[in-house]
Amino acid sequence: MAAKPDVADVIARFDSLLQRIESLLPPAPPPVDWKSQAFRWRRSPGLVARGWLDPVHHVHKMRLADLQGINAQIAKVEQNTRQFVAGKPANNVLLTGARGTGKSSIIKALLNKYAKDGLRLIEVDKSDLVDLPAIVDAIDKRPERFMLFCDDLSFEEAEPGYKALKVALDGSISTTSDNLLIYATSNRRHLMPEYMEENLATKYIGEEIHPGETVEEKISLSERFGLWVSFYPFDQDEYLAIAAHWMRHFGCGEREIEAAREEVLQWALLRGSRSGRIAFQFARDWAGRHVGGSGKPAKSRK
Numbered sequence: 001m002a003a004k005p006d007v008a009d010v011i012a013r014f015d016s017l018l019q020r021i022e023s024l025l026p027p028a029p030p031p032v033d034w035k036s037q038a039f040r041w042r043r044s045p046g047l048v049a050r051g052w053l054d055p056v057h058h059v060h061k062m063r064l065a066d067l068q069g070i071n072a073q074i075a076k077v078e079q080n081t082r083q084f085v086a087g088k089p090a091n092n093v094l095l096t097g098a099r100g101t102g103k104s105s106i107i108k109a110l111l112n113k114y115a116k117d118g119l120r121l122i123e124v125d126k127s128d129l130v131d132l133p134a135i136v137d138a139i140d141k142r143p144e145r146f147m148l149f150c151d152d153l154s155f156e157e158a159e160p161g162y163k164a165l166k167v168a169l170d171g172s173i174s175t176t177s178d179n180l181l182i183y184a185t186s187n188r189r190h191l192m193p194e195y196m197e198e199n200l201a202t203k204y205i206g207e208e209i210h211p212g213e214t215v216e217e218k219i220s221l222s223e224r225f226g227l228w229v230s231f232y233p234f235d236q237d238e239y240l241a242i243a244a245h246w247m248r249h250f251g252c253g254e255r256e257i258e259a260a261r262e263e264v265l266q267w268a269l270l271r272g273s274r275s276g277r278i279a280f281q282f283a284r285d286w287a288g289r290h291v292g293g294s295g296k297p298a299k300s301r302k
Contacts, residue, residue: 091226100275101231103185129161169224239274246283
């Protein structure tokens with residue numbers, strides 16, 4: 001007859017097993033500091049991942065007035081954001097187009113302007129979009145208004161974040177909370193790559209074009225954003241005006257700005273782009289070499 005197991009031994013083994021399991025689990029996320037204006041969604045590594053809102057301690061203080069050459073785009077996005085902050089109906093926003101033209105800067109500047117009115121930002125990597133339901137639960141019942149910001153958004157085939165975003169935008173029996181909108185930027189309007197072979201399924205019925213199912217699937221994600229805002233490359237005059245604005249910001253006078261004209265153009269030529277980002281980088285470099293290099297605004301010299 002087999003001996004009965006000792007109860008104390010069973011309990012000890014069970015406790016040891018629990019300790020081993022707990023060692024594999026990530027620590028509990030820290031409490032959310034709701035005083036912060038911006039957050040990043042973080043995920044712990046491991047077999048059982050946990051996500052939490054990590055406060056951003058040094059928020060970028062971009063101003064809408066510093067964004068040159070995109071007044072029409074700013075007006076559209078700001079109007080939508082004002083509606084959202086006021087608790088009125090507003091749309092999810094997709095900002096698409098040329099790189100370095102101010103798409104993500106608009107989001108930062110809107111946060112800077114409307115944070116005092118309760119606007120907050122949550123930055124999420126596209127790989128973490130599968131956590132959208134958890135993010136919605138985390139901010140549920142909060143009085144603040146949250147922009148969920150995903151920068152440089154695009155998907156390859158079968159990425160899990162694609163389906164999660166599609167469902168969150170419009171397509172599930174559950175929805176995002178009233179205090180959250182999705183603001184995304186992308187260098188392309190259609191957020192998934194398209195291939196020539198997919199166009200072979202396109203049908204022409206009379207004068208109407210009927211895209212194939214694969215193409216329709218890829219276009220459908222972009223269509224779920226209620227507001228599309230497009231950005232275009234700057235021409236030479238716009239690029240020079242933006243560079244001049246940032247040179248004044250860094251303390252350069254008008255004669256210095258005029259004298260630097262050829263250098264501004266050469267800077268863009270070497271980088272193959274005339275964008276607001278390139279203009280800002282030039283102004284910071286030039287001011288660092290000629291004005292003092294503190295990287296901070298100074299009083300302009302005539």
